[in-house]
Amino acid sequence: MLKATAIHKSYGNLHILKGVDLEVAKGEIVAIVGASGAGKSSLLNILGTLDKPDAGRLFFNGHELSSMNSTQLSNFRNRKIGFIFQFHHLLAEFTALENVCIPAFIAGTAKGVAEARAMELLDMLGLSDRTTHKPNQLSGGEQQRVAVARALINKPDLIFADEPSGNLDSANARELHELFIRLRRDFDQTFVIVTHNEDLSNLSDRKVTMKDGLIIS
Numbered sequence: 303m304l305k306a307t308a309i310h311k312s313y314g315n316l317h318i319l320k321g322v323d324l325e326v327a328k329g330e331i332v333a334i335v336g337a338s339g340a341g342k343s344s345l346l347n348i349l350g351t352l353d354k355p356d357a358g359r360l361f362f363n364g365h366e367l368s369s370m371n372s373t374q375l376s377n378f379r380n381r382k383i384g385f386i387f388q389f390h391h392l393l394a395e396f397t398a399l400e401n402v403c404i405p406a407f408i409a410g411t412a413k414g415v416a417e418a419r420a421m422e423l424l425d426m427l428g429l430s431d432r433t434t435h436k437p438n439q440l441s442g443g444e445q446q447r448v449a450v451a452r453a454l455i456n457k458p459d460l461i462f463a464d465e466p467s468g469n470l471d472s473a474n475a476r477e478l479h480e481l482f483i484r485l486r487r488d489f490d491q492t493f494v495i496v497t498h499n500e501d502l503s504n505l506s507d508r509k510v511t512m513k514d515g516l517i518i519s
Protein backbone atom coordinates (compact mmCIF):
# COMPACT_ATOMS: atom_id res chain seq x y z
CA MET A 303 0.00 0.00 0.00
CA LEU A 304 2.72 2.45 1.04
CA LYS A 305 6.33 2.38 -0.06
CA ALA A 306 9.01 4.89 0.84
CA THR A 307 12.53 4.63 -0.53
CA ALA A 308 15.71 6.45 0.48
CA ILE A 309 13.92 9.26 2.32
CA HIS A 310 16.19 12.10 3.43
CA LYS A 311 15.28 15.18 5.42
CA SER A 312 17.35 17.95 6.94
CA TYR A 313 16.33 20.92 9.03
CA GLY A 314 19.03 23.53 8.47
CA ASN A 315 22.27 21.64 8.81
CA LEU A 316 20.71 18.89 10.94
CA HIS A 317 20.41 15.73 8.86
CA ILE A 318 17.33 14.13 10.48
CA LEU A 319 16.37 11.30 8.10
CA LYS A 320 19.31 9.60 6.45
CA GLY A 321 17.86 7.30 3.81
CA VAL A 322 14.79 5.59 5.23
CA ASP A 323 13.12 2.71 3.36
CA LEU A 324 9.74 1.43 4.56
CA GLU A 325 6.90 -0.61 3.11
CA VAL A 326 3.48 -1.00 4.68
CA ALA A 327 0.98 -3.61 3.49
CA LYS A 328 -2.80 -3.29 3.60
CA GLY A 329 -4.29 -4.34 6.91
CA GLU A 330 -1.04 -4.03 8.83
CA ILE A 331 -0.51 -2.14 12.07
CA VAL A 332 3.07 -0.88 12.00
CA ALA A 333 4.51 0.76 15.10
CA ILE A 334 7.48 3.10 14.70
CA VAL A 335 9.50 3.16 17.89
CA GLY A 336 12.85 4.57 19.00
CA ALA A 337 14.48 7.13 21.23
CA SER A 338 13.35 10.72 21.37
CA GLY A 339 14.85 12.68 18.49
CA ALA A 340 15.40 9.59 16.31
CA GLY A 341 13.23 11.12 13.56
CA LYS A 342 9.97 9.20 14.03
CA SER A 343 7.58 12.14 13.79
CA SER A 344 9.57 13.66 10.94
CA LEU A 345 9.21 10.38 9.03
CA LEU A 346 5.50 10.09 9.83
CA ASN A 347 4.87 13.63 8.56
CA ILE A 348 6.62 12.80 5.29
CA LEU A 349 4.80 9.46 4.89
CA GLY A 350 1.53 11.31 5.52
CA THR A 351 2.47 13.99 2.94
CA LEU A 352 2.27 16.74 5.57
CA ASP A 353 5.92 17.48 4.86
CA LYS A 354 8.14 16.94 1.83
CA PRO A 355 11.37 14.93 1.84
CA ASP A 356 14.55 16.52 0.50
CA ALA A 357 15.22 13.32 -1.41
CA GLY A 358 13.60 9.92 -1.81
CA ARG A 359 10.40 8.58 -3.30
CA LEU A 360 6.97 7.85 -1.89
CA PHE A 361 4.43 5.53 -3.51
CA PHE A 362 0.83 4.89 -2.53
CA ASN A 363 -0.85 1.90 -4.17
CA GLY A 364 1.76 2.15 -6.91
CA HIS A 365 1.21 5.87 -7.60
CA GLU A 366 4.14 8.16 -7.01
CA LEU A 367 3.16 10.95 -4.62
CA SER A 368 6.29 13.03 -5.12
CA SER A 369 5.02 14.07 -8.56
CA MET A 370 1.71 15.51 -7.25
CA ASN A 371 1.20 19.25 -6.84
CA SER A 372 -0.08 20.68 -3.55
CA THR A 373 -3.79 20.68 -4.56
CA GLN A 374 -3.57 17.07 -5.70
CA LEU A 375 -1.79 16.18 -2.47
CA SER A 376 -4.38 17.81 -0.24
CA ASN A 377 -7.17 16.02 -2.11
CA PHE A 378 -5.26 12.78 -1.77
CA ARG A 379 -4.73 13.36 1.98
CA ASN A 380 -8.34 14.26 2.58
CA ARG A 381 -9.68 11.14 0.85
CA LYS A 382 -7.10 8.45 1.48
CA ILE A 383 -5.45 9.28 4.78
CA GLY A 384 -6.61 9.80 8.35
CA PHE A 385 -4.53 11.41 11.08
CA ILE A 386 -4.65 11.00 14.84
CA PHE A 387 -2.33 13.12 16.97
CA GLN A 388 -1.36 13.11 20.64
CA PHE A 389 -3.46 16.21 21.19
CA HIS A 390 -6.71 15.60 19.41
CA HIS A 391 -6.92 19.04 17.72
CA LEU A 392 -10.71 19.02 17.85
CA LEU A 393 -12.25 22.42 17.13
CA ALA A 394 -13.49 23.83 20.43
CA GLU A 395 -16.54 25.65 19.09
CA PHE A 396 -17.97 22.60 17.30
CA THR A 397 -19.80 19.58 18.69
CA ALA A 398 -18.42 16.05 18.51
CA LEU A 399 -20.68 15.31 15.55
CA GLU A 400 -19.62 18.47 13.69
CA ASN A 401 -15.93 17.79 14.34
CA VAL A 402 -16.27 14.29 12.90
CA CYS A 403 -18.09 15.63 9.82
CA ILE A 404 -15.49 18.27 8.87
CA PRO A 405 -13.24 16.09 6.65
CA ALA A 406 -16.36 14.74 4.90
CA PHE A 407 -17.59 18.28 4.19
CA ILE A 408 -14.14 19.17 2.82
CA ALA A 409 -14.41 16.11 0.53
CA GLY A 410 -17.76 17.44 -0.74
CA THR A 411 -19.97 14.83 0.94
CA ALA A 412 -23.60 15.95 1.36
CA LYS A 413 -24.52 17.05 4.90
CA GLY A 414 -27.07 14.28 5.52
CA VAL A 415 -24.73 11.56 4.28
CA ALA A 416 -21.80 12.88 6.33
CA GLU A 417 -23.90 13.17 9.48
CA ALA A 418 -25.31 9.68 9.09
CA ARG A 419 -21.82 8.22 8.72
CA ALA A 420 -20.54 10.33 11.65
CA MET A 421 -23.41 9.07 13.85
CA GLU A 422 -22.62 5.50 12.84
CA LEU A 423 -18.94 5.96 13.76
CA LEU A 424 -19.67 7.71 17.04
CA ASP A 425 -22.08 4.92 17.90
CA MET A 426 -19.47 2.28 17.05
CA LEU A 427 -16.98 4.07 19.32
CA GLY A 428 -19.44 4.20 22.22
CA LEU A 429 -20.14 7.92 21.90
CA SER A 430 -23.75 7.97 20.69
CA ASP A 431 -24.82 9.93 23.80
CA ARG A 432 -22.02 12.48 23.36
CA THR A 433 -22.69 13.71 19.82
CA THR A 434 -23.84 17.21 20.81
CA HIS A 435 -21.10 17.74 23.39
CA LYS A 436 -18.30 20.18 22.68
CA PRO A 437 -14.70 19.00 23.23
CA ASN A 438 -14.40 20.65 26.67
CA GLN A 439 -17.46 18.68 27.80
CA LEU A 440 -15.78 15.39 26.95
CA SER A 441 -13.17 13.37 28.84
CA GLY A 442 -9.69 12.94 27.36
CA GLY A 443 -10.49 9.40 26.23
CA GLU A 444 -13.76 10.52 24.65
CA GLN A 445 -12.05 13.40 22.86
CA GLN A 446 -9.49 11.01 21.41
CA ARG A 447 -12.25 8.63 20.25
CA VAL A 448 -13.97 11.57 18.52
CA ALA A 449 -10.63 12.23 16.80
CA VAL A 450 -10.55 8.57 15.72
CA ALA A 451 -14.07 8.90 14.28
CA ARG A 452 -12.96 12.05 12.45
CA ALA A 453 -9.95 10.16 11.04
CA LEU A 454 -12.28 7.39 9.82
CA ILE A 455 -15.08 9.46 8.28
CA ASN A 456 -13.75 9.43 4.71
CA LYS A 457 -12.96 5.70 4.92
CA PRO A 458 -9.21 6.28 4.58
CA ASP A 459 -6.95 3.53 3.27
CA LEU A 460 -4.34 4.41 5.84
CA ILE A 461 -4.32 6.04 9.27
CA PHE A 462 -1.22 7.74 10.66
CA ALA A 463 -1.12 8.24 14.40
CA ASP A 464 1.54 10.17 16.32
CA GLU A 465 1.61 9.21 20.01
CA PRO A 466 -2.17 8.68 19.98
CA SER A 467 -2.29 7.51 23.59
CA GLY A 468 0.46 9.84 24.83
CA ASN A 469 -2.01 12.07 26.61
CA LEU A 470 -4.26 9.34 28.05
CA ASP A 471 -4.25 7.49 31.35
CA SER A 472 -3.51 3.77 31.14
CA ALA A 473 -7.17 2.63 31.08
CA ASN A 474 -8.09 5.02 28.26
CA ALA A 475 -4.86 4.20 26.43
CA ARG A 476 -5.67 0.49 26.61
CA GLU A 477 -9.19 1.15 25.32
CA LEU A 478 -7.81 3.16 22.38
CA HIS A 479 -5.28 0.42 21.53
CA GLU A 480 -8.05 -2.19 21.57
CA LEU A 481 -10.06 0.05 19.26
CA PHE A 482 -7.21 0.10 16.74
CA ILE A 483 -6.99 -3.70 16.86
CA ARG A 484 -10.77 -3.96 16.40
CA LEU A 485 -10.67 -1.61 13.37
CA ARG A 486 -7.92 -3.68 11.83
CA ARG A 487 -9.77 -6.97 12.52
CA ASP A 488 -13.22 -5.82 11.39
CA PHE A 489 -12.33 -3.42 8.56
CA ASP A 490 -8.79 -4.40 7.58
CA GLN A 491 -7.79 -0.85 8.54
CA THR A 492 -4.09 -0.09 8.03
CA PHE A 493 -2.21 1.96 10.64
CA VAL A 494 1.25 3.48 10.95
CA ILE A 495 1.72 4.58 14.54
CA VAL A 496 4.59 6.43 16.20
CA THR A 497 4.54 5.46 19.85
CA HIS A 498 6.59 5.25 23.02
CA ASN A 499 3.84 3.07 24.52
CA GLU A 500 5.04 -0.52 24.85
CA ASP A 501 1.54 -1.90 25.20
CA LEU A 502 0.65 -0.43 21.81
CA SER A 503 3.88 -1.42 20.05
CA ASN A 504 3.53 -4.97 21.41
CA LEU A 505 -0.04 -5.18 20.10
CA SER A 506 0.99 -4.06 16.63
CA ASP A 507 1.84 -6.49 13.82
CA ARG A 508 5.29 -5.08 13.23
CA LYS A 509 7.66 -2.89 15.19
CA VAL A 510 10.04 -0.70 13.22
CA THR A 511 12.86 0.78 15.30
CA MET A 512 14.50 4.07 14.37
CA LYS A 513 17.84 5.34 15.58
CA ASP A 514 19.61 8.52 14.47
CA GLY A 515 17.52 8.97 11.34
CA LEU A 516 17.63 5.37 10.15
CA ILE A 517 15.51 2.27 10.55
CA ILE A 518 17.75 -0.20 12.36
CA SER A 519 15.29 -3.11 12.73
Ligand SMILES: Nc1ncnc2c1ncn2[C@@H]1O[C@H](COP(=O)(O)OP(=O)(O)OP(=O)(O)O)[C@@H](O)[C@H]1O
Binds near residue numbers: 336338339342345
Ligand atom coordinates in the same frame (compact mmCIF):
# COMPACT_ATOMS: atom_id res chain seq x y z
N1 LIG B 1 10.53 21.67 11.89
C1 LIG B 1 11.69 21.40 12.46
N2 LIG B 1 12.71 22.31 12.44
C2 LIG B 1 13.89 22.03 13.02
N3 LIG B 1 14.19 20.86 13.62
C3 LIG B 1 13.26 19.93 13.66
C4 LIG B 1 11.95 20.15 13.09
N4 LIG B 1 11.21 19.02 13.29
C5 LIG B 1 12.01 18.16 13.97
N5 LIG B 1 13.22 18.70 14.19
C6 LIG B 1 14.34 18.04 14.87
O1 LIG B 1 14.52 16.80 14.26
C7 LIG B 1 14.90 15.80 15.20
C8 LIG B 1 13.94 14.62 15.09
O2 LIG B 1 12.64 15.05 15.53
P1 LIG B 1 11.38 14.09 15.53
O3 LIG B 1 10.27 14.84 16.13
O4 LIG B 1 11.21 13.51 14.18
O5 LIG B 1 11.89 12.94 16.53
P2 LIG B 1 11.05 11.82 17.26
O6 LIG B 1 11.83 10.55 17.08
O7 LIG B 1 9.65 11.82 16.78
O8 LIG B 1 11.16 12.31 18.74
P3 LIG B 1 10.07 12.23 19.96
O9 LIG B 1 9.98 10.76 20.30
O10 LIG B 1 10.72 13.04 21.04
O11 LIG B 1 8.79 12.81 19.46
C9 LIG B 1 14.87 16.47 16.56
O12 LIG B 1 16.21 16.78 16.90
C10 LIG B 1 14.04 17.72 16.33
O13 LIG B 1 14.44 18.76 17.17
